[in-house]
Amino acid sequence: MRPERPRAERLGRVFWLGVALFSPALPLHAYFAGNWYSIGHSYSLGMFAGVASYVTFANALVLSARVPLFDRLFGHDRVMAFHGYLAAAAIVLAFAHVVFKAVFGLHLGMGHVQAGLAALALFAIVAAVTLLLMIESSLHRLRPLAALRARLIRRRAFDYTRLKRFHNLTALALALVTVHVLRAAATAENRLRLGVMGAWGTAALAAYAYHKAGRAIRRYRQGFTVADVRPRGPALVEIAIRRPGDAGLPHRPGQFAYFRFLSPVCGRAEHPFTIASAPGESSVRIVVKALGDYTAALAALPTGVRALCDGPYGRFTPARGTGPFLFVAGGIGITPFLSILSAWDTAGFADSVTLVWTARTRAELFADGFFADLAKRHATFCYVPVVTREAGSGTGRIDRALLGRLVGRDGPARLSAYICGPENLRQSAVAHLRALGLPRAAVHFESFNA
Numbered sequence: 174m175r176p177e178r179p180r181a182e183r184l185g186r187v188f189w190l191g192v193a194l195f196s197p198a199l200p201l202h203a204y205f206a207g208n209w210y211s212i213g214h215s216y217s218l219g220m221f222a223g224v225a226s227y228v229t230f231a232n233a234l235v236l237s238a239r240v241p242l243f244d245r246l247f248g249h250d251r252v253m254a255f256h257g258y259l260a261a262a263a264i265v266l267a268f269a270h271v272v273f274k275a276v277f278g279l280h281l282g283m284g285h286v287q288a289g290l291a292a293l294a295l296f297a298i299v300a301a302v303t304l305l306l307m308i309e310s311s312l313h314r315l316r317p318l319a320a321l322r323a324r325l326i327r328r329r330a331f332d333y334t335r336l337k338r339f340h341n342l343t344a345l346a347l348a349l350v351t352v353h354v355l356r357a358a359a360t361a362e363n364r365l366r367l368g369v370m371g372a373w374g375t376a377a378l379a380a381y382a383y384h385k386a387g388r389a390i391r392r393y394r395q396g397f398t399v400a401d402v403r404p405r406g407p408a409l410v411e412i413a414i415r416r417p418g419d420a421g422l423p424h425r426p427g428q429f430a431y432f433r434f435l436s437p438v439c440g441r442a443e444h445p446f447t448i449a450s451a452p453g454e455s456s457v458r459i460v461v462k463a464l465g466d467y468t469a470a471l472a473a474l475p476t477g478v479r480a481l482c483d484g485p486y487g488r489f490t491p492a493r494g495t496g497p498f499l500f501v502a503g504g505i506g507i508t509p510f511l512s513i514l515s516a517w518d519t520a521g522f523a524d525s526v527t528l529v530w531t532a533r534t535r536a537e538l539f540a541d542g543f544f545a546d547l548a549k550r551h552a553t554f555c556y557v558p559v560v561t562r563e564a565g566s567g568t569g570r571i572d573r574a575l576l577g578r579l580v581g582r583d584g585p586a587r588l589s590a591y592i593c594g595p596e597n598l599r600q601s602a603v604a605h606l607r608a609l610g611l612p613r614a615a616v617h618f619e620s621f622n623a
């Protein structure tokens with residue numbers, strides 16, 4: 174039987190989702206207790222939208238601070254997506270707040286009103302830039318938007334690292350809104366409101382400051398340095414980092430971390446990479462495909478450079494003994510399976526496992542030998558390499574016919590599938606596996622797009 178999520182975990186998810194969605198109720202109670210009858214008035218509607226917007230905005234900032242508990246419960250990519258939805262809701266509510274306040278009468282000369290409007294303008298600009306340039310969304314199916322995005326990216330004025338720095342301005346926007354909220358007469362006249370709203374904004378800003386500064390200092394003190402850099406194939410490099418005492422990271426196989434190498438060779442930006450080594454190894458290894466300026470520069474990274482490693486994160490972690498499993502990897506999306514299968518090689522295979530790995534050329538299947546050897550040593554492990562752009566045996570595609578044959582080994586009722594690779598592979602593999610009878614809960618993936 175496919176394992177159910179533990180009860181405590183399911184309850185934790187429901188609880189924290191409830192907190193995120195209903196937390197505006199507490200501050201709203203502080204403003205409206207005894208006055209709910211006035212809610213239809215434009216002043217009260219403005220207040221309602223403003224309070225809900227502020228709390229939702231603060232919650233969105235907390236989610237961006239990589240809180241380990243939320244990562245464990247929901248998965249990193251889903252937490253980040255939810256953070257985006259909360260931010261969008263906060264903006265809509267903030268505009269509603271301004272509109273209702275304008276209907277009632279907006280006093281533009283007052284300092285706290287100016288702070289609020291400046292915050293909203295800043296927040297809206299950052300959100301628009303994020304939506305247009307940083308994340309993939311269905312909005313980009315609109316041709317004019319897609320063309321504008323392509324033009325701006327081509328000019329390279331908006332590389333991802335700069336965009337990320339710009340995104341930090343949301344913390345400044347929250348600081349400005351906090352000033353706005355605390356100095357507004359409706360808040361200042363009541364101690365409970367001052368306390369609740371002040372604590373909410375301060376807690377969110379503190380979480381963000383810890384994430385940006387405190388966590389970086391802790392990572393620096395871990396003392397990781399680059400121990401080895403070696404090519405692993407066309408545009409592929411493997412980097413090993415190590416710290417005194419040979420202690421790696423306490424990660425589960427399949428997790429990733431944010432890496433920052435303090436070298437002028439690549440700049441100091443932080444990028445996410447999956448940990449390809451197994452837990453317990455003396456070094457932490459990653460394999461990187463050169464896809465842009467940063468990843469291309471890593472091949473020239475000298476050894477001895479200080480490395481900061483924030484993590485581990487992610488729930489792409491199949492548990493040994495809960496299979497059978499079908500692993501589907503595209504290109505560099507093999508990295509989580511390297512860690513998982515290395516760990517099971519040592520511990521022993523407790524499940525039937527099929528790995529199908531596709532790449533354009535044989536040279537890109539950089540760990541082919543390791544998996545072929547694994548298949549010889551473990552009868553329950555089956556390795557299926559698929560090359561898409563070279564003639565010879567193993568040439569083809571990961572299509573429904575192939576997946577149908579692989580699913581047939583263990584049957585769709587018991588199988589758990591894990592998919593990692595480019596977006597188009599992920600989408601097609603999920604669709605095929607669902608059509609082949611795997612329930613939604615049995616198909617796992619984690620986005621490789623940050």
Ligand SMILES: Cc1cc2nc3c(=O)[nH]c(=O)nc-3n(C[C@H](O)[C@H](O)[C@H](O)COP(=O)(O)OP(=O)(O)OC[C@H]3O[C@@H](n4cnc5c(N)ncnc54)[C@H](O)[C@@H]3O)c2cc1C
Pocket residue numbers: 332333334337429442443444445446447448459460461462463464465466467468469505508620621622623
């Ligand atoms: C959870 C996760 C695990 C990953 N594991 C691996 C791995 O094991 N091996 C591997 O080669 N790649 C991995 N990636 C992808 C890798 O992070 C990107 O290829 C790399 O950051 C691209 O940087 P670039 O500047 O060279 O390319 P660019 O051309 O500048 O960027 C290409 C795309 O990568 C993303 N990206 C760029 N910079 C950043 C950044 N600072 N932070 C977050 N995303 C960024 C953006 O979506 C961008 O559109 C992983 C990504 C994620 C989210």
